[in-house]
Amino acid sequence: MGKLLIVNGSPRAPRSNSKRYAALLREYLNSGADEYNVTEKRHREICETLGRYDGLVLAFPLYADGLPVTLMRFLKELETYEAEKKPVVHVLVNCGFLEPEQNDTAVEMIRFFCKSNGFLFGSALRIGSGEAILDTPFVPTVKRKLKKFAKAVDEGGNKLLKARMPLTKKMFVGASAKFWEAYGAKNHITKEEMQTMKIEG
Ligand SMILES: Cc1cc2nc3c(=O)[nH]c(=O)nc-3n(C[C@H](O)[C@H](O)[C@H](O)COP(=O)(O)O)c2cc1C
Incomplete structure (x- = not known):
């Protein structure tokens, strides 16, 4: 079992860009990571295992400048999770538009969730042009940032990173x-x- 849990919050989790970003992140992490797709709808069961993890990475797409409802449902369950040891929460968000800053509100929403529910907020990687970049010659740009993000997650650090196509x-x-x-x-x-x-x- 890994030290990290990556939660894929995309409604199309098994075929999502979030899944592709999570797969790259796992390549670059030193820590072992387990993965959970919110589409499996085993939220309660998964929340009960959280005490085993040091870090929780929420990998999700930007939906209408905010969080997809599939992820919100998971967070609703997480709100009721009570334990002495809570994992540090990290964010790996990607959006369709070019600017990574489009994701800022979603990052703030998770930060607020953490503050309200006694979780430490760790690092965030905001990916602009996230729908497209992985299938273009610009893929090294996003891989470089994923490596930095992986290092920050491994160390439980506090980094705010961004990546986009240089266009x-x-x-x-x-x-x-x-x-x-x-x-x-x-x-x-x-x-x-x-x-x-x-x-x-
Ligand atoms: C319902 C819906 C709402 C979206 N809203 C935004 C948005 O507000 N801003 C944006 O840049 N991209 C938006 N997108 C694009 C997604 O963030 C983008 O396609 C992302 O790569 C999907 O990731 P996934 O495959 O992990 O679900 C939206 C897509 C959908 C389907």
Whole structure:
């Protein structure tokens, strides 16, 4: 059993970017790490094992400038967890937009959760362009930061880190539009159809 528990808070946990970031983090950690996907919905059972861990890494996507409800449900359970020894909580958040600072509110939400519930807040890595960066030549940029984050987590330290594609906003928006238009075309959906609020039908 590892000293750390990585909780994947993505609603699409088994196929998520958070899972890919967590896998890289595990490569760079010296400490052993166990992993739990919130989609398994075993929150109570998992919370009861927390006393065994030194650190808890919350790996999740930014949803509407905040936390996905799947992670909130886990945190709700965690709020009721009472133990003498509580793990240090770290954040590994990724978002679709270019700027890592988009994740700042989500980081503050976790910090507030920790303060309210007697957990120590450790380190955070905020990843901008997180949906795309792993499949581009810029992957070393994010890997470098994941290594720094792994070191901070291993040491139970207090670092606030960020990573993003080294592109201008204009270039990023252009490349994203091209990607999504091609993706739509592959699924027989036009740009105009994607720009409507209609999801189905
Ligand atoms: C419902 C929903 C809301 C989102 N809200 C934001 C947002 O507010 N800002 C942002 O930059 N990205 C947003 N995204 C993009 C995700 O953060 C991004 O796709 C991320 O890589 C998903 O990670 P995951 O695969 O681990 O779930 C949103 C995605 C979805 C599906």
